[in-house]
Amino acid sequence: DIIERDVAIVGGGSAGTYCAISLQDQDRSVIVIEKEPRLGGHVETYVDPATGIAMDYGVALFDNTPAVNDYFARFDIPLVKISxxxxxxxxxxxxxxxxxxxxxxxxxxxxxxxxxxxxxxxxxxxxxxxxxxxxxxxxxxxxxxxxxxxxxxxxxxxxxxxxxxxxxxxxxxxxxxxxxxxxxxxxxxxxxxxSNVLTPANHTVIELYRRAEAELSLTSSLFLSSEVLYAYREPTNTTEKNKITLLVRTHTPTETKLTLIHAKKLLIAIPPKPSLLDPWLRLTADELSVLIRYxxxxxxxxxxxxxxxxxxxxxxxxxxxxxxxxxxxxxxxxxxxxxxxxxxxxxxxxxxxxxxxxxxxxxxxxxxxxxxxxxxxxxxxxxxxxxxxxxxxxxxxxxxxxxxVSGEDIKDGFYERLYALQGQMNTFWIGAAWAADISGEIWKVARGVVLPKLVGEL
Ligand SMILES: Cc1cc2nc3c(=O)[nH]c(=O)nc-3n(C[C@H](O)[C@H](O)[C@H](O)COP(=O)(O)OP(=O)(O)OC[C@H]3O[C@@H](n4cnc5c(N)ncnc54)[C@H](O)[C@@H]3O)c2cc1C
Structure with a gap:
């Protein structure tokens, strides 16, 4: 199969899912490639079989900020303050x-x-x-x-x-x-x-991701249980229409499927450790010299x-x-x-x-x-x-x-060099490494910094 999208997003955790929904809301076509059989990343919800009581034991609490309130309201999920x-x-x-x-x-x-x-x-x-x-x-x-x-x-x-x-x-x-x-x-x-932090009223953060999953599936924008085997990226100044090509493998209970994806931009939303990226992305020397510090x-x-x-x-x-x-x-x-x-x-x-x-x-x-x-x-x-x-x-x-990263790396301008990677090789980056390590801050950086630049280049 061959498909074409504006943006290919690798990783469907907090950051990747937020960006996919946000881009769709801006009438941009996306495809999310997530290695697990569900979206949500660090989100984990347990339902007690005896009582039916649900509880989150991964991401559970959210800061009371516009980014958080807007996103949950978008899915019609009520939030309550934690006592x-x-x-x-x-x-x-x-x-x-x-x-x-x-x-x-x-x-x-x-x-x-x-x-x-x-x-x-x-x-x-x-x-x-x-x-x-x-x-x-x-x-x-x-x-x-x-x-x-x-x-x-x-x-x-x-x-x-x-x-x-x-x-x-x-x-x-x-x-x-x-x-x-x-x-x-x-x-x-x-x-x-x-006592001014929020959680979903039903203590089931995974519900947010189920609803996102349903929306993305409706537009054929989601590959679960999937991984990128190979990525080809055109240099930033190319005039090619599709600057990104990905070969993706999807596992289903009955078959293993290969898909070729052409996209204008790549958005990486997985932890940017070279050992997790290099096998399929072939990092540039610039990217490697920054990300190796983690x-x-x-x-x-x-x-x-x-x-x-x-x-x-x-x-x-x-x-x-x-x-x-x-x-x-x-x-x-x-x-x-x-x-x-x-x-x-x-x-x-x-x-x-x-x-x-x-x-x-x-x-x-x-x-x-x-x-x-x-x-x-x-x-x-x-x-x-x-x-x-x-x-x-x-x-x-x-x-x-x-x-x-270490204090020496911070002194040497690590974070300036990290942010300078945004857009290079038609590739953008989002996730906990690019913000404070909580979902609300990641969504704030996505909507305030990364997505405006990415959409501006489509
Ligand atoms: C136990 C725990 C509790 C937490 N509690 C809170 C909390 O209450 N509130 C809060 O705001 N934050 C909390 N956090 C912080 C949390 O890290 C962030 O909120 C947020 O989930 C990070 O999102 P992310 O998208 O960067 O990473 P992740 O959520 O880890 O998402 C990365 C996604 O990429 C996928 N992936 C990885 N490699 C590949 C690959 N090669 N190909 C395709 N997909 C891949 C993963 O399966 C995952 O779905 C908690 C973290 C932990 C570990």
């Missing part, structure tokens, strides 16, 4: 199962005052509201390790809460400040602290039953004497939090930063999660009596997660 979390925390060293008292306990007033300072510093860089546009030369405050920034602005009291909100970010304290700003963007954190973490979320922990208990992993905040050693679980379905808990697991896009075998993560819980049960029989054993009822591995 305050009512969790009593118990701390253990997950390596031993022993109770650990938090080594640093700032008061609520101290925490809020520290966040006010953090927000004020974040607000000094308006380019972070539109994408990752940093002043040139990049100021030292933006590339210094976060621990120095914390000391400089005396915001220690915010750090334990940041670590809690920022599971999956790896080594928070060594991260350059820009990467912390990207992982903890001001509007989202303000929203969480003031490191990432791995994040994994399980839903567990049989923990024996009380229904409103959150179980926090702390390691005595490891940093002034007793941060846990990674890879390990950050914490266990009560899920929406009574009796179930969410197990949040993460790794340190690494160049490897897939830092852990998922089977090892699952095993580690369950061993940790058993260790806490065994170590505290009076508190958690009974014979129930923990078991995973759902699990999702999200790697590579939080693509980021």
């Amino acid at each position: 305050a979390f009512n969790i009593s925390w118990f701390s253990y060293d997950f390596r031993t199962g022993k109770a650990v008292a938090p080594s640093y306990n700032p008061s609520r007033e101290e925490v809020l005052a520290a966040f006010v300072t953090y927000f004020a510093q974040h607000a000094r860089y308006p380019g972070l509201e539109r994408g990752i546009f940093l002043p040139s030369p990049v100021s030292e405050d933006l590339y210094m390790p976060f621990w120095r920034f914390v000391e400089k602005y005396e915001i220690q009291a915010a750090v334990p809460t940041m670590f809690l909100l920022d599971a999956g970010v790896g080594d928070l304290l060594s991260n350059p400040v820009v990467e912390v700003f990207r992982a903890l963007p001001r509007h989202m954190v303000e929203g969480v602290l003031t 490191i990432n973490t791995g994040m994994y979320v399980g839903i567990v039953n049989g923990t024996r922990f009380p229904p409103t208990a959150g179980i926090l992993n702390l390691a005595s004497n490891h940093t002034m905040y007793s941060f846990p050693y990674l890879p390990d679980m950050y914490n266990l939090i009560p899920a929406r379905v009574p009796g179930l808990m969410l197990a949040i697991y993460g790794t340190m930063q690494t160049p490897d896009p897939y830092p852990m075998f998922e089977v090892a993560v699952r095993q580690h999660m369950l061993e940790d819980i058993r260790r806490i049960q065994r170590g505290n029989p009076d508190r958690y009596p009974g014979t129930e054993e923990p078991a995973l009822v759902a699990f999702a591995g999200q790697a590579p997660y939080i693509l980021q």
Whole structure:
């Protein structure tokens, strides 16, 4: 088969789906190539078979911004504000199962005052509201390790809460400040602290993607379970009508189909790690020299039953004497939090930063999660009596997660060079690597920066 479209989009997660719908709404033809049998990427929804209660255990919360409200309204999906979390925390060293008292306990007033300072510093860089546009030369405050920034602005009291909100970010304290700003963007954190974040009223984010899937299927604009085998891109200044040619393989239960796609532009909406791109895209030397700088973490979320922990208990992993905040050693679980379905808990697991896009075998993560819980049960029989054993009822591995670069790279103008790739070789880029790592910010960058430039060149 041969098909022609204005834009070919590789990746149907948060970014790719948003762009596909937005381009269709502007009467541009698209084709989305997604490797999984569904759209949504990091979105995961679990429906408890016993109660029928649905809950999101991937992307669940959205900042209360026009980009988010407009998009959900477009699909007629009502959003509600999340009420305050009512969790009593118990701390253990997950390596031993022993109770650990938090080594640093700032008061609520101290925490809020520290966040006010953090927000004020974040607000000094308006380019972070539109994408990752940093002043040139990049100021030292933006590339210094976060621990120095914390000391400089005396915001220690915010750090334990940041670590809690920022599971999956790896080594928070060594991260350059820009990467912390990207992982903890001001509007989202303000929203969480003031109960001003949104979620679909039916706690089923996947519904957004089902509706998008239906719309894209209606116009034959979607290839699920598909991958690009080969991409040919004309140089930017070519006069050819179709500047992009893709050979795509689609797996169905009964056959494997090949399709040739001609498009005017290519929009890449998958994590831009060279090892994931180079096999089919053949990166230019310019692209490779930028994208090779990325490191990432791995994040994994399980839903567990049989923990024996009380229904409103959150179980926090702390390691005595490891940093002034007793941060846990990674890879390990950050914490266990009560899920929406009574009796179930969410197990949040993460790794340190690494160049490897897939830092852990998922089977090892699952095993580690369950061993940790058993260790806490065994170590505290009076508190958690009974014979129930923990078991995973759902699990999702999200790697590579939080693509980021070093302070040296940021100082050397990495983000300017990254954004300069937009449009080169008739190729545009969108996704978490191009924004703060939350859906609302990605959609804002898509509609404010990437799509206007792309549409302008069609
Ligand atoms: C556990 C977890 C919870 C999160 N919670 C929130 C939250 O509550 N709120 C929030 O705003 N953000 C949350 N995030 C952040 C989340 O990363 C972003 O919101 C957003 O989903 C990132 O979108 P993306 O499109 O860049 O990437 P993804 O959603 O990862 O999409 C990439 C897509 O590309 C596909 N793909 C990959 N390789 C190929 C290939 N070669 N060919 C074709 N397709 C390919 C993938 O299957 C995927 O569908 C969470 C992240 C995780 C991991």
